[in-house]
Amino acid sequence: MKTVVHSALWVVTLLFSLITFAQEFNGSWTGAIQGMPLVFEISNINGEYAAKMQSPTQSKTYIPMNSVMVDGNQITMLLDVYKIKYKGELIDSKIIGTFTQGAGSGKMILEKKEYVEVKPNRPQEPKAPFPYHIEDVVFTNPKANDIKLAGTLTLPNNVNNPAVAILISGSGPQDRNEELFDHKPFLVLADHLTRKGIAVLRYDDRGVAQSQGTQKGATSEDFATDVEAAIAYLKSRKDVDSKKIGLIGHSEGGLIAPMVIADNRRNVAFFVSLAGPGVDxxxxxxxxxxxxxxxxxxxxxxxxxxxxxxxxxxxxxxxxxxxxxxxxxxxxxxxxxxxxxxxxxxxxxxxxxxxxxxxxxxxxxxxxxxxLSYDPATNLSKVKCPVLAINGSLDYQVIPEINLPGFETALSKNKDVTIKKIAGLNHLFQNAQTGSAGEYGQLEETIDPRTLNLISSWINSRF
Incomplete structure (x- = not known):
């Protein structure tokens, strides 16, 4: 009889322990990997665990985890599409575990608390009042089912019909400021150029923020038609010089711009590549x-x-x-x-x-x-307008030693080409230590001032 009682007591104790762990896993858990905060919302409904993950400095969107497995005080969460796995153990109200993405992994401790956004210091982000005119604009792309693209045009004061630059973002869905890791590179760049007397048009990518359309199924060639629509819109205005419209492309934007120029050589006056690919x-x-x-x-x-x-x-x-x-x-x-x-x-x-x-x-x-298959040399060789191609020496995404020689070879017959590798800068043109993506959000600087001055002085010396 005593054996039965002890056995029953053991079962009750085990069940109580499992219920306790289930309750303790429920809720919002916050941690960080390589300085980047991550938030996991874990729930248990009718014995089924579920979770969703957010990288708050990259996006406000939560991504559902594919599976959540709990075994006592152990938890394992998987997000297949990004090859993410987190495995941890609940110890003293914290989950001590390992975060793995692809082939890389690192220790990550999750604390049961709501994520509190700490606004990082971004000293270069411009603040009102602005010494130039700002106008929200909308233009239509007739080659993409007449989708409407929304953007911002900044016009310098006291400059009649200025030169104007169209900013073309890098890969992935980007808003008009190319915002990532709480940085707004295109806002900083547009502010600098406009203060230097150069008008700037920047716009939300198709399917992003206030722009219509979708990213799904679209390639760089499709995005090139959005740039063509931006050019047509600027040519319709009377307050910019239609003969001085240029393209400034960052990363994939530096690949898209030559596509546009190859088919619109008379409509593009200059091209600035910021870490654009020079090879396939x-x-x-x-x-x-x-x-x-x-x-x-x-x-x-x-x-x-x-x-x-x-x-x-x-x-x-x-x-x-x-x-x-x-x-x-x-x-x-x-x-x-x-x-x-x-x-x-x-x-x-x-x-x-x-x-x-x-x-x-x-x-x-x-x-x-x-x-993967596209060779930018095909269209780069057709670019005859002035070109400024810049890379940071620490750029690991578009490595300068591989890509800048591609520009040099493809543009060998162009009479006005400036190619620069700037020491100590990463893919976002921040002064960095290693160049890794883990530094992007940790650095206060948005864009190196030398790079900003190089771009504006290069344009103004020609126009």
């Missing part, structure tokens, strides 16, 4: 991925595997131009599974069927297929 996407992404992995501490056989895996996937994409996206997706699953079977155990464990499926879908989309 294959040669941009592979070195970028390797450098990113090294920043995460991935070395040896694990690094070799990741490089070989990406290389195999990229080559398959490039060689499959005639395949539908669905067929290519299936082919990429086969390629990945074959490579993963030969991977080191530490890498093999990360590439589950769910991760392989999600990555294959992501890499078979239209944008990636176009980017």
């Amino acid at each position: 996407g294959y040669h941009v992404l592979l070195p970028q991925i390797e450098k990113s992995l090294r920043f995460q501490g991935v070395v040896g056989s694990q690094l070799d595997f990741e490089k070989k895996l990406m290389d195999a996937m990229f080559l398959k994409i490039i060689d499959s131009k005639k395949l539908s996206s669905q067929v290519l997706e299936n082919e990429l699953v086969i390629v990945m599974k074959k490579k993963v079977a030969e991977a080191p155990d530490v890498s093999k464990a990360k590439y589950t069927d769910e991760v392989i499926s999600a990555l294959s879908k992501q890499f078979s989309d239209d944008w990636m297929r176009f980017f």
